[in-house]
Amino acid sequence: xxxxxxxxxxxxxxxxxxxxxxxxxxxxxxxxxxxxxxxxxxxxxxxxxxxxxxxxxxxxxxxxxxxxxxxxxxxxxxxxxxxxxxxxxxxxxxxxxxxxxxxxxxxxxxxxxxxxxxxxxxxxxxxxxxxxxxxxxxxxxxxxxxxxxxxxxxxxxxxxxxxxxxxxxxxxxxxxxxxxxxxxxxxxxxxxxxxxxxxxxxxxxxxxxxxxxxxxxxxxxxxxxxxxxxxxxxxxxxxxxxxxxxxxxxxxxxxxxxxxxxxxxxxxxxxxxxxxxxxxxxxxxxxxxxxxxxxxxxxxxxxxxxxxxxxxxxxxxxxxxxxxxxxxxxxxxxxxxxxxxxxxxxxxxxxxxxxxxxxxxxxxxxxxxxxxxxxxxxxxxxxxxxxxxxxxxxxxxxxxxxxxxxxxxxxxxxxxxxxxxxxxxxxxxxxxxxxxxxxxxxxxxxxxxxxxxxxxxxxxxxxxxxxxx
Amino acid sequence: xxxxxxxxxxxxxxxxxxxxxxxxxxxxxxxxxxxxxxxxxxxxxxxxxxxxxxxxxxxxxxxxxxxxxxxxxxxxxxxxxxxxxxxxxxxxxxxxxxxxxxxxxxxxxxxxxxxxxxxxxxxxxxxxxxxxxxxxxxxxxxxxxxxxxxxxxxxxxxxxxxxxxxxxxx
Numbered sequence: 174x175x176x177x178x179x180x181x182x183x184x185x186x187x188x189x190x191x192x193x194x195x196x197x198x199x200x201x202x203x204x205x206x207x208x209x210x211x212x213x214x215x216x217x218x219x220x221x222x223x224x225x226x227x228x229x230x231x232x233x234x235x236x237x238x239x240x241x242x243x244x245x246x247x248x249x250x251x252x253x254x255x256x257x258x259x260x261x262x263x264x265x266x267x268x269x270x271x272x273x274x275x276x277x278x279x280x281x282x283x284x285x286x287x288x289x290x291x292x293x294x295x296x297x298x299x300x301x302x303x304x305x306x307x308x309x310x311x312x313x314x315x316x317x318x319x320x321x322x323x324x325x326x327x328x329x330x331x332x333x334x335x336x337x338x339x340x341x342x343x344x345x346x347x348x349x350x351x352x353x354x355x356x357x358x359x360x361x362x363x364x365x366x367x368x369x370x371x372x373x374x375x376x377x378x379x380x381x382x383x384x385x386x387x388x389x390x391x392x393x394x395x396x397x398x399x400x401x402x403x404x405x406x407x408x409x410x411x412x413x414x415x416x417x418x419x420x421x422x423x424x425x426x427x428x429x430x431x432x433x434x435x436x437x438x439x440x441x442x443x444x445x446x447x448x449x450x451x452x453x454x455x456x457x458x459x460x461x462x463x464x465x466x467x468x469x470x471x472x473x474x475x476x477x478x479x480x481x482x483x484x485x486x487x488x489x490x491x492x493x494x495x496x497x498x499x500x501x502x503x504x505x506x507x508x509x510x511x512x513x514x515x516x517x518x519x520x521x522x523x524x525x526x527x528x529x530x531x532x533x534x535x536x537x538x539x540x541x542x543x544x545x546x547x548x549x550x551x552x553x554x555x556x557x558x559x560x561x562x563x564x565x566x567x568x569x570x571x572x573x574x575x576x577x578x579x580x581x582x583x584x585x586x587x588x589x590x591x592x593x594x595x596x597x598x599x600x601x602x603x604x605x606x607x608x609x610x611x612x613x614x615x616x617x618x619x620x621x622x623x624x625x626x627x628x629x630x631x632x633x634x635x636x637x638x639x640x641x642x
Numbered sequence: 643x644x645x646x647x648x649x650x651x652x653x654x655x656x657x658x659x660x661x662x663x664x665x666x667x668x669x670x671x672x673x674x675x676x677x678x679x680x681x682x683x684x685x686x687x688x689x690x691x692x693x694x695x696x697x698x699x700x701x702x703x704x705x706x707x708x709x710x711x712x713x714x715x716x717x718x719x720x721x722x723x724x725x726x727x728x729x730x731x732x733x734x735x736x737x738x739x740x741x742x743x744x745x746x747x748x749x750x751x752x753x754x755x756x757x758x759x760x761x762x763x764x765x766x767x768x769x770x771x772x773x774x775x776x777x778x779x780x781x782x783x784x785x786x787x788x789x790x791x792x793x794x795x796x797x798x799x800x801x802x803x804x805x806x807x808x809x810x811x812x
Contacts, residue, residue, distance in 0.1 A: 321778060481778055571753050571777040571778050571779035571782060572747055572748060572749040572750065572753060572777050572779060572782045572784065573747075573748045574745060574746065574747045574748070574781075574782075574783070575655065575745065575746040576743065576744065576745045576746075577655070577743070577744040577745075578742070578743050579742045579743070582744070587744075590781065592777065592779035592781045592782050593779055594778045594779055594780075595779070595780045595781075599781070611655070611746070614746070614748060615748075618733075618734055618748050618750065621750065622733055622734075622750060622752075625750075625752060
């Protein structure tokens with residue numbers, strides 16, 4: 174793991190040098206539009222979709238047009254592009270954003286249905302600056318702002334000039350942290366960059382991926398080489414799926430960099446689409462260390478985090494795996510986690526293992542199953558091949574559950590869950606003795622209550638002698 | 643160890659004192675819904691009898707299986723409804739339910755984000771209402787079905803008030 178040498182500004186401008194004139198206009202009340210180029214960016218981004226559609230259906234109906242397909246494609250691109258641009262222009266004209274007098278962030282939008290949204294910055298979860306491919310051509314960026322809450326709690330503003338996107342992000346973060354709006358961009362220093370080779374190796378060496386690839390080789394050897402090409406479709410599936418998964422994660426987490434800034438940890442990653450995510454320390458709901466079997470020789474772990482409002486089902490249909498780092502040696506990962514949860518000491522935890530009879534419920538992982546807690550966090554352990562260790566601060570515990578399936582019931586076992594906000598991490602102590610599970614649950618409720626009483630992390634940049642809430 | 647359903651309720655889930663059961667009318671409502679679903683099953687069986695070319699044993703077997711499942715579900719609904727219970731403590735609400743898959747949820751009042759009261763058409767007609775608690779966690783799953791409407795509204799208001807008093811950030 175090499176430390177990145179020079180601190181660089183957030184969201185490297187990977188544009189092609191095309192910068193556009195024009196500013197995001199504002200009106201007398203201080204309300205602002207996004208950049209006027211937005212409708213054109215939207216229009217242009219339709220082009221590859223149409224071309225792909227035409228190419229994909231080229232073998233069928235459209236082939237009968239012969240060379241006529243070219244003017245048809247051009248016509249389709251122009252018509253659809255103009256339609257999208259026109260609609261997007263109307264949307265642009267009706268989109269306003271500003272900070273109101275109460276310190277909330279306001280967005281009015283909508284062409285046919287008007288929508289007025291008010292984001293309480295005191296509940297801010299994250300502000301991201303991302304550069305999708307087409308926005309990058311024009312050195313533009315989108316800003317997405319997440320506040321805590323169920324349902325649609327994310328606002329996306331696109332597109333702004335990169336510099337403006339950064340300054341908006343800084344303003345939002347500064348106001349959320351309880352500072353005045355007009356502060357300088359927080360200086361940041363790079364902590365860790367995941368080397369490209371490590372990322373690639375780690376993705377291939379994940380248990381399921383490596384297993385599928387091995388299986389593919391086996392099938393290839395035993396069917397294709399000995400029986401002819403009959404086994405090829407199977408090989409394409411068992412080999413193709415992991416390759417697609419590895420490729421997409423590689424593109425996504427390419428050059429994953431973690432930096433420290435006064436706003437919190439800042440994550441930057443992506444090959445085709447670069448993303449910037451700021452994780453304020455007070456907003457982390459739960460974390461999990463994941464250690465696949467084949468990573469152990471390098472002592473690597475992946476760290477997943479739950480951030481309220483990010484990575485849940487509420488953000489579209491795809492569940493996002495929010496990461497603190499895709500792969501890092503354990504000491505590095507722990508030092509990063511310490512910046513989010515100061516005082517976390519995993520070595521000092523006193524583990525209470527699941528009883529021996531749990532082997533009849535969880536044949537493989539039962540030896541690893543355990544729960545532990547200290548004054549500030551609850552931790553659970555599971556997994557024999559892929560080891561998992563999940564940690565939730567008491568103050569972030571939403572509710573506590575005890576569940577028991579029929580099999581567990583026959584063995585007088587039960588599982589204790591400490592519920593966190595939606596995200597990749599779920600904290601559960603599997604297959605404890607039933608009465609012990611209930612005991613731990615009751616104690617956890619008490620610990621959570623006590624921790625909530627003394628929580629000062631919500632406005633974490635404010636002086637601590639003014640507890641809000 | 644007897645059969646699963648003969649077991650006494652597991653004390654790990656119920657040793658808290660003062661569990662309040664839900665209204666037995668919930669069982670009536672759920673059985674009525676079951677009967678409505680079975681109208682479709684009856685229609686299928688009748689259709690099988692009427693369609694020419696279907697051997698007579700087919701509707702007989704389908705009908706027999708349907709009757710057995712009906713009786714089992716009828717009985718199961720009664721047990722499931724009796725398994726629901728809730729208890730209000732000083733700082734949190736407890737909800738328990740389930741026969742095969744038992745669960746106990748402890749929701750601190752300060753963590754509640756909203757409290758829903760809802761009732762479908764059959765429920766409204768029979769006077770049973772569901773109170774559902776939401777926290778910032780999607781997995782909380784604390785719903786109390788089968789409350790008498792007055793009790794449900796009182797419970798909601800009481801919970802909302804306590805939530806307000808103890809509300810914290812995330």
